[in-house]
Amino acid sequence: MSMGNNVFSLKTFGFQGFSKKRFVYAEGIYLYDDEGERYLDFHTGNGVAFLGHRNKYVVDKLKNQLDKIMVLGSSYSCEIRDEALGLLKTISPRELTYIAFLNSGSEAVEFALKIFFRKNTDGKILAFKNAFHGRTLGALSVTGNHLYRKHFPTLENTVFLPYNDIEALEQMDFSEIQGIILEVIQGEGGVNPGSKEFFRYIQKVVDENDLLLIVDEIQTGFGRTGSTWAYSDTGLKPDILLAGKSIGGGFPVSIVFAREDLGGVLQAWEHGSTFGGNPMAMAAVSGAIQAFHNDNVVERALVKGKLFFKRIEEDLVDKGLVREVKGKGLMIGLKTRLKSEKILSCLLEKGILALKAGVNVVRLLPPYIINEEDIGLFVKSFRACME
Ligand SMILES: *Cc1c(COP(=O)(O)O)cnc(C)c1O
DSSP: OOOOTTOOOSOOOGGGOOOSOOEEEEEBTEEEETTSOEEEESSHHHHTTTTOBTOHHHHHHHHHHHTTOSOOOTTSOOHHHHHHHHHHTTTSOTTOOEEEEESSHHHHHHHHHHHHHHHSTTOOEEEETTOOOOSSHHHHHTOOOHHHHTTSOOOSSEEEEOTTOHHHHHHSOGGGOOEEEEESEETTTTSEEOOHHHHHHHHHHHHHHTOEEEEEOTTTTTTTTSSSSGGGGTTOOOSEEEEOGGGGBTBOOEEEEEOGGGTTSSOGGGOOOSSTTOHHHHHHHHHHHHHHHHTTHHHHHHHHHHHHHHHHIIIIITTTSOSEEEEETTEEEEEOSSOHHHHHHHHHHTTEEOEEETTTEEEEOOOTTOOHHHHHHHHHHHHHHHO
């Protein structure tokens, strides 16, 4: 039987649609297609390969684990899970002493929502317009994009307000709300950072009304913005912190960090995950955290992010090719006059992968190993695409 790539008896759903490019190899910041062309990867699989493709710490841990144990029910412990827990302690916020291992960002959001509703049976949760928290029905219920939601049944116990709008918060009756879920920088929604004043007001209402605060750092976390957690300089005090995307160094893992007193809210039989915390995922997390420390990932993301913003300001914003540059560290949004798709396909032709965010924002999520030359090449290519 031929297994050649001309046999397409099965089709994928549109959301996993085929682009014309076929990739065969990846290393560091580069992807290679089947014609041997090399691409700079600022897409990194939606920000997952922040540590670079096939980071050596992650690959070594995974290879080593393959020879030991791949599968183990989550109620049994194993060496690699203990190792992952030990390493996670070095990056987890001190107050957040409970951990759940899951597989995707959406599942982490679902778990946080279950804790919230278990504590507040008929509770209402506040989320924000343009927020993105995932595609499963619970996570979709707090995702603030009408297009994604409109044809599906979603939880009714949600309230949406515009992000960064303090007046709207002031007018809100918080006696009706028991929790808040937010991103520190809205990723999908357009790379919109929350303002200092906004976060200060959020924490104030959280304190005054004893609300449960869920901070979704699935995209911003693990060094992406030039700090271990993006919330750390906002004054926010999350009760639950969510990580995903890059925290497994390329392997599908998500992690829920929760405050001590939330550890007993769900009974053991009230949640479960077949693959959650599996040995391979634990190996990947261990390798990712080793890389995180040994390679000074936070510092490098901070320095390279500053350099990248400076070059964009000077060569693209000041020249009128970009209206606004948004974000922090290596989470960058370029707002232009054009539809992002047009720019993205032009960039791809020039050997650069990036993402979109909102309608007219090109989003860049490069790995921390990005250097000055990569930045220069991007700026030059972007300029050519806009002219
Ligand atoms: C990607 C993302 C999610 C969903 O993660 P999946 O792994 O796709 O389920 C949730 N929240 C934020 C902020 C994200 O960026």
